Structure formats: structure tokens, C-alpha cells
Amino acid sequence: MARNSDGELEEQSTEGYQEAAFEAFMCPLTKQVMQDPVTIETGQTFEREAILKWFRECRDNGRRPTCPLTQSELRTTDINPSIALRNVIDEWRARNDEKDLEKACNALRLHPEDDEDDTLRAMAYISQICQRSGAKKNLVRGQGIISTLADLLKSSSRRVRLKSLQVLRTVVEDNDQNKEELGKGDTVRTIIKFLSNEHIQERELAVSLLYELSEYEPVCERIGAVYGAILLLVGMGSSKSENMMAVEKAEKTLKNLEKYDTNIKQMAENGRLQPLLTKLLQGGPEVQVTMVEYLGELALANDVKVVVAEQVGTLLVSIIKTGGLPAREATLKAMREMSSNELSAKILLQAGILPPLVKDLFSVGASSHFPMRLKEVSATILANLVASGASFRSIPLDDAGRQTLLSEDVVHSLLHLISNTGPAVECKLLNVLVGLTSSPDTAQDVVSAIKSSGATISLIQFLEAAHREIRVESLKLLRNVSPYMGAELADALGGHLSSLLRVISDAGGGGVTEEQAAARAWGCLGDADGLRPVVDILVENRTEALRRRAVWVVERILRVEDIAQEVAADQTVASALVEAYRNGDPRTRHTAERALRHLDRIPNFSSAFHAQARRP
Known part of the structure; x- marks a missing residue:
């Protein structure tokens, strides 16, 4: 086997495996073993096409047909098939093929890596014999050589690997039994690995072989079952750098793989x-x-x-x-x-x-x-x-x-469903209302339905839900509707203030920025006077957990400078924060200190802050 200037494989002679033919098998005109021997009037035998061509040339030259060997003129150009001779030639050829195939197979089985040229020559012969007829491919399978050719796919020689891919494609083409034989074991997986090879010719030959195998449904199913096969084929089929023939074969292989639902799923997962x-x-x-x-x-x-x-x-x-x-x-x-x-x-x-x-x-x-x-x-x-x-x-x-x-009865149904379903649905439907109330164009419709259904209390009660997501969605909804029903919310909040503080405090984590939390708190509590209930909680010295949340809310709200300016005039706020700073737990003290420092930036407040802090 030789290599051309591009490093590609060239066919090599297989004469070493051919036995000499009998002279009677040879056509006198072509000097080749006859495929379809026929006899003419003189009793001489020729290849059918060769003698017919001779007769045409005689006529074209304006002379009577003659026998090519005796040169005698013929009275008739009738030809008779030499069936007996053809049968003898076929038998000779079959014996010769079988003998030469055995030699080629032995050459592959016995130390194929020792003599690379012999191995390549043997594979070339197998390829040639398989191209003659489907029966010859069956003969190759009968010799058990398909598995040997498959083993050569793992050869350390690129020339041997390339030739093995070429020969295997010839062996399995239009022969389902050979495809079944090649599809056994891990051979399909080995072929698929070639698709990721750096060598272009190996990829092209591998995808051509895979296409032939995919034409046989049982093996086609095995191709799709190999991890990564469809990913590699999809990549090759959509590649702009691959040879067009390889792209076409990849596409055709994928088309065959589409027969199986599991393959279609894998294709979808990989972008097809x-x-x-x-x-x-x-x-x-x-x-x-x-x-x-x-x-x-x-x-x-x-x-x-x-x-x-x-x-x-x-x-x-x-x-x-x-x-x-x-x-x-x-x-x-x-x-x-x-x-x-x-x-x-x-x-x-x-x-x-x-x-x-x-x-x-x-x-x-x-x-x-x-x-x-x-x-x-x-x-x-x-x-x-x-x-x-x-x-x-x-x-x-x-x-x-x-x-x-946005129809009133539809919103009523949503509100009813929210109050009579599980937490997961409640949360999503509250989110629906949040979305509908986020725009002034639609918020009024929802607010009207909330008022007419008497659902204000129910929505506020969600502030006390066990699931944090429901509490946060409820807070968002209340924030959206507060500009349209502030008085109703203020009246309804009442004893739910501590729940509101907890939700606002919870909203400070889980991806909600502190500025957003402050905005929500301010929106629900109204203006600066809305801080009064929170301050009352601090002054009344309720539970430490409730005081901690109240201090947290005040500190976030005071980060807004305009609000801090307004609050600074009320010394009660500073006093409550100082008290929390002096008597709270470490977390509360730390938050209270930050809140006081927000106020400390206000002109004329600094001295009051320090005076408060110095009191025993």
C-alpha cells in the first residue's frame, strides 16, 4: 500500500494472492478471464462483449465478419453461450477467491502489526473481492474476518485504521447480516470515537461507515444508545469546516436515527x-x-x-x-x-x-x-x-x-381561589395579582374587585402565612395597591403590624436589596407618621425579636435622606433608638447604632445624639 503526495491511501496490487488461470479461461481478444464466454461459428470461444465489438468493427470497415483467430469469413455472426465453460470458470473463481481470502484472513490474524504492508495488502484484497458480488461479502463473513477488521480500528497505525474503515464500509454496504455482525460488542462505540478525531480523513470515513450501519434498524438503534454519538453527529452535521460529503453523511445518519423517540429527545437536548x-x-x-x-x-x-x-x-x-x-x-x-x-x-x-x-x-x-x-x-x-x-x-x-x-368576577374568583387552595398555588396567584397591579392601567380594576369582595383583610392575613414566599408576595401586592386604598390598609393592618415588620425584615434577604426592602416598608407604612407604630413598639419594650425587627425597619427607612430629614425633628425616634442601642442584644445594638448614625448626618442632630448616648 502506497501513500500519495497528500498522505492519502492508494490501492495496492493483490496479485500475490491470485492463482494462474487455465488458458481456456482467457479470452483471445481481451487476454482476461472470461465472465460470459460465447462460441462462434468456427468453434472459437470469446468474451461476449469482445466478439460483438469485433463484428461491429468488421462491418464498419466494409468487410465481412471474420474469426479473429482463423481470419476465415463467417457465414453467420450468431453466438452461443458456453454455459459449461462459464460454470467451470465460476467454480475456479470461487475456489480461487476462497483460497486467496483465506490467505488474506490469515495475514490479518497472524501478527497484523508486524508487517504493515502485508496487512494493507490483505485488506485491499478483501475490499476488491467484496466489490464483486454480495455472495463474496457473505464469504468474508463466513471466514470470521469482520471481527478481525474491527479490531484493526484500534491499530496504532493511522494507515491501518484508515484502510480498516474503508474496507468495513465495503463489507457492510447492502448486506444486513454483515452489519449485524459488525454491530456486535463495542465496535459501534469505537467507530463513533473517530468522529472526534483530529484527522479529517478518519472522521469522514467513520461517518460514512456509521451511515451504512444506520441503514440497518437494529444497529441504528445501538448507534443512538452510545453516549455522545448524537452530540458528535449533530456537531458534524452543522459544521462549516467539514467536507460536504461528511456533513451530508452525518445528516443522513441523523435522519435514520430519527426513527427512535429516545434519539429525537437526545437531538433536542443537543440543539437539533x-x-x-x-x-x-x-x-x-x-x-x-x-x-x-x-x-x-x-x-x-x-x-x-x-x-x-x-x-x-x-x-x-x-x-x-x-x-x-x-x-x-x-x-x-x-x-x-x-x-x-x-x-x-x-x-x-x-x-x-x-x-x-x-x-x-x-x-x-x-x-x-x-x-x-x-x-x-x-x-x-x-x-x-x-x-x-x-x-x-x-x-x-x-x-x-x-x-x-381584569373583569370583577374573574378577579373575585382569583381572590377566592387564593384563599381556598394550597401554599404553592396561593403564592403563584398572589404573583398574578402583583403583576396585574404593577401597572396603573390595570391596578384600579384589581383594587375595585378587592374592595367589592371584602378581601382586604384576607390579603393582609397572608402576612402571617407560614411560607416566606407567600408573605413576600403579599407584601408586594399591598405595596402596589396602597396608593389606591391607603386608608383601608391602614385600618386593616391594626394588629398585623408585627407581621408586616417580620415580612419586611425577611425581605431584606433572598435577593431583595435593602433599598427595595426600605421602599416596600415605606410604601406600606405611609409617610413619616407611619413610623409612629414602629417607634411605639420600641418604646413599649416588647419582645426582643419584635424590637429587633422594628429597629431593622427603621434603619432601612432612615437610609433615604429625605425621610431621615423629616424623622430627625422627632426626638422620640432618637430616644427609642438609643434605648435599643443600650439594652438590646448585640444584633439589635449594632443595627440601632447604624440607624442613629443616619440621623447623625443631619445638621443640629449630632449634639442631641451624643447627649442621648451619654445618659446613664
């Missing part, structure tokens, strides 16, 4: 989402459920969420409306992921997701057949949709277009 979407759109109900389940498990980039919503949003809404419970559950989980992006959420709204979503949320009783776990998912989707900033005043919930998400 279209097969999943296509099967979702074209498949039957069971296939759709499987594809939607896969879709719900994917972590999609925002731009991909938009593509998915555009292609299958309408179908998903249809499944929500008419599908069975398993299909609806899988679809809701997929929509939970898709709705978390603003653009894809708006596309889902255009596809009509809101009416069936709200209908399922409000369904009650045993007849609804809609479990609480799915209400939680639906509530999450609704919260995501509201967060998208869409105009819900223009999105109808009924065919007549009379109801929207």
Missing part, C-alpha cells in the same frame, strides 16, 4: 429540535404526548422558546382544550418553560392559551378531574403570562368577549 417539533405536529395522540413530555424536560434558550411557540403553540393550546389528562399535564409542563420568556409568552397568548388555562384553574369539585398539582403549574404559567406585559384588557376569556382577566 426540529425532528421533535415535526413529530409532535405529525404524530398521533400517543406520539404527541411523548414528544410534549420531552419538550417539557428541555431547558430552552429564549430564542428557541420563541421558535417552539411559533411552530407548535396552536397545537399545544388545542391539546390543553381537548386532550386527556396525561396529554394536558405534559403540555402544561412544556408551556411552563415556554411562557417564562416574554416574547414566547405573548405568542402563546395569541394562540389562545388564556381561556382554557383560566378555566382549568377555576374548575372545582370532583367533576373537574383537574388535580391540584396541575393547578400549580397552570398558576405558574398564568403568572408568567402576566409578567410578559401583554394587554389583558383586550384578551377575552369567553366567546362573547365580555370577560377578561
